[in-house]
Amino acid sequence: MRGSDRLPVELMLDAAIEALDDAGLTPADLDGICAPPGFTSAEELAVNLGVADLPFSATTAVGGASSVAGIRNAAMAVASGVASTVLVVVGWNGYSWMRPRDGVPTPRHGLAMSSAQDVVTDVMVPQGAVGATQFYAPVANRYRFERGITELDAAAFAMTMRRHAARHPLALMRDKPMSLDGYLASPMLSEPFRMFDCCLETDAAAAVIVTDRARRAERRSTAVSILGAGEGRPNPPDDVAGRADLLNIGLDGAAKRAYAMAGVSPDQLDVVGIYDCFTYIAMLQAESLGIVGHGEAGAAARDGAFDLGGSIPVNTHGGLLSQGHMWGMNHVIEMTRQLRGEAGERQVRDATLSAVTGWGDFGDGTVVILEAQS
Amino acid sequence: MTFDPSVHAGFPVQAPGAGGLHAAWYEANAAAGCLTAQQCADCGAWRQPARHRCAACLSPQWAFRPVSSTATITSWTTTHRPFHFGFADVVPYSIVIAEVAEGVRFLLHVRPATAALTGGDPAAIVGTSVAVGVDEFGLPFAVIGSA
DSSP, rough: OOOSSOOOOHHHHHHHEEEHHHOOOOGGGGOEEEOOOSSSSSSHHHHHTTOOOHHHHHHHHOOGGGGHHHHHHHHHHHHHHHOOOEEEEEEEEGGGSSSSOOOOOSSSSBBOOOTTHHIIIIIIIGOOOOSSHHEEEEEHHHHHHHHHHOOHHHHHHHHHHHHHHHTTOOOTTTTTOHHHHHHHHHHHEETTTTTTGGGOOEEEEEEEEEESSSSTSSSSSEEEEEEEEEEEEOOSTTOSTTSSSOOOOHHHHHHHHHHHHOOOGGGOSEEEOOSBHHHHHHHHHHHHHHHHSSTTTTHHHHHTTSSTTSSSOTTOHHHHHOOSSSTTTHHHHHHHHHHHOOGGGGGOTTOOOOEEEEEEEETEEEEEEEEEEO | OOOOOHHHTTTTOOOOOOHHHHHHHHHHHHHHSEEEEEEEEETEEEEEEOOOOOOOOOOOEEEEEEESSSEEEEEEEEOOOOOSSTTTTOEEEEEEEEEETTTOOOEEEEESSSOOOSSSHHHHTTTOOEEEEOOOOOEEEEETTTT
């Protein structure tokens, strides 16, 4: 939504309780919490959920990649026996924090510092690069240069996300179709990013439960299995300009490791969630994930490969670009619904295998591979 | 760094408010009157931005040394919408990533702002040579077409 009058932690508690209920569990079942890198803490979440003793908590500060990193941390804890039921939650007032209103509380703690912080403030801001749009734009322009991706490719990707959003009841852009003319008329912010290349500002929270209890507990919903997960960083992770290869992203290593762990290959995926903070960056990730070859994401978008009914549907909920910005946890939830067969008019037929990527800070990458339970 | 709009208004004249090694880099640039980068005192590897250790040999010994004053653009962005009000008067302006002969790359704003690379064809921009200068604060910048 836009215009929340509640704190991020309140939204997160709502999402946590709904996720527990969906899993047929209660807060008493929780023995782990993966809090987001900002706006709250595992401790604050625990005390508000009545968790009297918390054996496990973990937060990996990789910006937008943190949601999938949290799921990976939770899965490692469950697989190792450190915990059995872990809450992974994110939330923020991504729209309202820039637009303070009288009488509306603001969180006392913002985003946690990430590894990128010193280079941003000391080296990038003095050059006039003050926001994510500017940090990633040189990556996108290099992507255009090396792999021939065009503005029309980006437009096709943005319009694909918008078509998906039209089928999701909670999508911010559900009733706002996008035409090519509309895309081209959207203002240029920082080349090559137009406004419609950029994700939405959103007030929202989302939560997932990672557990080994779902197999034995009576539960409301069908679980999906985590087959593999990966994390990776570009070199150096805290600076874009210093990289020898601007197109080397964290997902390159993360995807390789996740596929190896899962024992699957990209051509087996039925539907995927890609962290679409920006059109070009999402297409670069599609290539890194291997669902299309290098330089092929633009043609794939134009040919409808990422559409419902296409060869590999991407972000059937509309993604960060057209549903809303929930740090990519909305992608995890949508892919879970796809694998459960609960996506309604958005359902990809016989969807059994999916991957979800995360992208954060300066290209840190995460990925989780999910499988339907038969 | 505290973002001080009174300093940043009138970009591109601004004083970096960096700390630690990054502050030392700006001071080294200003003292040398030209762009510098960190060079490992043991193995000679160049690095940027400044680090405590050499990633090649782990040496903690280093010095800021002048690098080539010309560089080649590897990528860029041109900002049309200011993301902070301090830049409202100078849009559109360009920021480039440029590599010097020593093999290190820098993020550099283009001066004057009116020389911004707009509507750019990547093939026409990548590979372009720029001259690199530093101002009285040690802040480096790129000048298009005078390399």
